[in-house]
Amino acid sequence: MKKEKTKFFSTGLGQLTIPLVAIFLLVIFNLIRDPSFFGIVLGHNNDGNIVLSGNLISIINGASELAVLAMGMTLVTAACGGQDISVGAAAAIAGSVFVKVLKSGGSIGGGKVLIAFIAACVVAMLFGTFNGTLVAVFRIQPMIATLILYTCGRSIAYWINGGATPTVSSPIITAIGGFIPGIPVPTPIIIVVIVAILFKLVFHFTSLELFTQSVGINGSAARLNGINSTFIKLLSFIILGVCVAVSGSIGVSRLGLINHETLLLDIEMDTILAVAIGGNNLGGGKFRISGSIIGAYVIQMLTVTLYAMKVSSTDVKAYKAIVIILLVVIGSPVIKSRFEKLMSRFKNGRSEISAKGAGES
Numbered sequence: 001m002k003k004e005k006t007k008f009f010s011t012g013l014g015q016l017t018i019p020l021v022a023i024f025l026l027v028i029f030n031l032i033r034d035p036s037f038f039g040i041v042l043g044h045n046n047d048g049n050i051v052l053s054g055n056l057i058s059i060i061n062g063a064s065e066l067a068v069l070a071m072g073m074t075l076v077t078a079a080c081g082g083q084d085i086s087v088g089a090a091a092a093i094a095g096s097v098f099v100k101v102l103k104s105g106g107s108i109g110g111g112k113v114l115i116a117f118i119a120a121c122v123v124a125m126l127f128g129t130f131n132g133t134l135v136a137v138f139r140i141q142p143m144i145a146t147l148i149l150y151t152c153g154r155s156i157a158y159w160i161n162g163g164a165t166p167t168v169s170s171p172i173i174t175a176i177g178g179f180i181p182g183i184p185v186p187t188p189i190i191i192v193v194i195v196a197i198l199f200k201l202v203f204h205f206t207s208l209e210l211f212t213q214s215v216g217i218n219g220s221a222a223r224l225n226g227i228n229s230t231f232i233k234l235l236s237f238i239i240l241g242v243c244v245a246v247s248g249s250i251g252v253s254r255l256g257l258i259n260h261e262t263l264l265l266d267i268e269m270d271t272i273l274a275v276a277i278g279g280n281n282l283g284g285g286k287f288r289i290s291g292s293i294i295g296a297y298v299i300q301m302l303t304v305t306l307y308a309m310k311v312s313s314t315d316v317k318a319y320k321a322i323v324i325i326l327l328v329v330i331g332s333p334v335i336k337s338r339f340e341k342l343m344s345r346f347k348n349g350r351s352e353i354s355a356k357g358a359g360e361s
Contacts, residue, residue, distance in 0.1 A: 015279035015286075019294040022277065022327050026301045030055075030308075037308065045179060052184045055304055063300035064188035065091075065247040065264060068195050070274040070292035072243030075236040077275050078216045080135050081284030082142025084237065087244055088267045089153025090127050092260045094120040094248035096160040099168055099258040108170035121245040127153075128241025129234065136233035150268070157260035167257040177253030188250050192293075195246060199289050212236065216284030270299050276328050299324070 030037040040054040069087050076084050101116035102108050127149060134145035176187055183190075203209040214222040215229040222229050251263050276282055277298050278291025302323055306316045329335060 015288050016291050016294065018279055018327060018330060019277050019291055019298055022298045023294065023301065026298070026305060030305055034308070042184065047174075047179075047181070049179055049181050050184050051179050051186075055308065057186065059297060059301045059304050060189055061186040062304070063296045064186075064192050065250050066267060066270055066274060066300065067192045067293050067296040068243050068247045068250070069240075069267065069271045070278070070296045071195060071199055071289050072236075072240035073271045073275050074278070074280055074287050074289055074292045075212060076142065076240050077272075077280060077282055078284055078287035079212045079233045079236040080142045081216060081282075082135070083272045083275070083282070084131060084146045084240060085143055085268045085272075086127075086131065086146040086149035086153055087240070087247075087271055088264045089150050089157070090124055090241070090244045091248035091251065091264045091267070092154050092157035092258075093127065093160065094124040094245040095252040095258050095263050096157040096260060097123045098245075098249050098252055099166055100160055102168045102170075102173070103166050108168065108172065110172060113170070113172050113176075117245065117249055120249055121242055124245040124248070125238050125241035128237040128239075128244070132234040132237030135237065136230045154260050157258075157263075161258060161260075165257055165259045168252070169256060173253045173256060177250065177256070188254070191246065191250060195243070196289070196293065203289075208232075208235075213286050216281075217286070270296075273324050273328070274299055277324065281333075298327070 027038070038054070038056045040052055040056055042050060042052055045051045069091075073084060073087065076082075098116045098120040101119045102112060106112065131142075131146050131149060134140045134148075135142050138145075175181070176191075178187060179185075180187055180190075211222070211227050211232050214225070214227055215232045219229040222232075247264060247267075252258050255263075272282075274295035275292045277295035278288065278293070280287045280291055299320070302320055303316060306319050307313075311319060
């Protein structure tokens with residue numbers, strides 16, 4: 001029993017300790033600063049639909065693209081022991097393809113939106129396969145391998161639409177980026193829930209989670225046990241490609257246009273930080289998707305909090321960096337190990353005092 005307790009921070013809910021504590025501290029800070037910060041209002045939007053609004057809704061809604069990317073990035077990190085820094089550029093490519101198909105002629109109906117999304121998924125998966133091949137087959141370090149697409153990805157997105165920033169106007173696109181009539185919850189939040197459920201179902205009905213962790217912990221041992229580590233790594237990048245297409249499509253639908261230069265700009269680092277804050281080992285191995293999702297909300301809550309405090313946009317990144325460094329350091333293996341030893345000594349000391357008291361009585 002003692003061993004199980006000392007390993008609390010390594011398994012189970014212990015992995016979620018850091019992101020949950022971070023959320024708790026941000027909630028307490030905001031409630032002290034402004035008791036109405038988390039107020040939710042039920043009102044009407046410009047289209048006359050009943051919708052939920054407020055800082056809490058803005059946080060959960062605003063983190064949607066980041067949360068979806070963090071889920072895919074978690075798999076890549078767990079399997080490959082590295083990160084894909086091209087997700088923002090790849091999302092710009094997927095978004096450009098999405099818009100290109102929508103603008104191909106004719107009215108924008110449900111079928112056309114579905115075809116556009118499938119096309120975006122296929123293209124993003126192809127680029128994911130490219131990254132995955134460099135990592136899994138040629139054994140290039142993930143961050144170096146994905147630096148290629150990070151560098152040229154937005155230029156490719158620029159070429160797809162001939163350098164233009166075309167707009168797309170359709171009730172369906174508006175609903176995807178905003179609200180579905182009759183449903184007060186923002187659609188991106190619903191999409192995040194659907195993606196999370198799909199991951200849960202895949203992990204439940206397949207051995208992907210076990211295989212990914214095995215490859216990440218020890219690829220050689222995994223191969224000896226019949227696991228195709230090359231395929232698992234490649235698959236993780238392909239799944240991330242789907243997540244990239246989902247995020248890119250949400251981003252385009254929010255704005256109603258594609259801007260290859262600004263779409264999900266700088267989201268790469270936030271995605272990696274979400275995975276790290278979620279308690280996942282950036283060196284690969286065991287992972288928890290839920291931790292990465294919470295990590296995404298921690299980052300978004302911190303961003304919204306800073307803006308609510310009237311911090312300028314140029315200073316927000318600096319403040320975020322300071323707080324996130326603290327969170328990552330606190331969640332590092334060194335700090336966790338020392339905390340476990342401290343807790344173990346405290347428990348042993350308390351047990352000795354109890355035993356001593358019982359002896360004296």
